[in-house]
Amino acid sequence: MRKPNHFYYPIGKNRMQPVRELKMNHEQEMWMIGIMVAVTAVKFILMVYCRRFKNEIVRAYAQDHLFDVVTNSVGLQLQFLQFDFTGGLINWSYNIQSSYSKRIGPYLIALYTISTWARTVIENVWSLIGRTAPPEFLAKLTYLIWNHHEEIQHIDTVRAYTLGSHYFAEVDIVLPEDMPLNQAHNIGETLQEKLEQLPEVERAFVHIDFEFTHRPEHKTKV
Structure with a gap:
């Protein structure tokens, strides 16, 4: 004043x-x-x-x-x-x-x-910011995937990262090359539903392949 x-x-x-x-x-x-x-x-x-x-x-x-x-x-x-x-x-x-x-x-x-x-x-x-899940949770996902179906030959990728209060999970599994499409689809769909039943998982994505020697299809954007 x-x-x-x-x-x-x-x-x-x-x-x-x-x-x-x-x-x-x-x-x-x-x-x-x-x-x-x-x-x-x-x-x-x-x-x-x-x-x-x-x-x-x-x-x-x-x-x-x-x-x-x-x-x-x-x-x-x-x-x-x-x-x-x-x-x-x-x-x-x-x-x-x-x-x-x-x-x-x-x-x-x-x-x-x-x-x-x-x-x-x-x-x-x-x-x-998409931070990765702790190793214990990734190990839990890997265990569930490997024991999901006897036809799963290899687990190529297991990712889980934060997106809000829960995780998004990305999984790449290898199935036999000559497996019918409907059977491969059912295995992938039931695996997705199993992973999404976990309380920590908001959404799960399951990619099916017939080999695991290729380079990753998705590259990280800079």
Whole structure:
């Protein structure tokens, strides 16, 4: 307000005065605290409820509710420090204006926010960029493929990579060259259905070949 700028604020900055001097009386403070406590309690109940589900989207809601519970609780504690309740449950002998809580509280909330959502971003980035599945899961797929049908002569390729919260699987198997088309199709289709029954697999693709000495048909795009 002490530095006017008529280009950005043609009528001056006096309208910032009510914002800068916003204060509440004791009754308004109690209403504010009651609302914050109620919202935090509801968020906590929703967090517990959403954690009961295995769906990734619902569990993301649980994480969001947990974040709100933590930040609201910290903000509520800082607000308690600011008040002097003579007849209430808390009676602080000093004012928050002269304590370090008001200074470090927002920074603590900001650091918690940054760290929490940074971890979330990293987790989601790994799930979107097509990162390979762990070796144990690839070994599980290989075992299922090899024991799927006695006519499978060779497993050429087994891939599984992230695409969202689940995996896409790509499989190349070798069947006898003289096998009838309908039989080869049935083997490939049933194998696809078996792989897609795994809870980790979103979609499976099965490619059938009669030999495995050729170069890969699909090259990686640069």
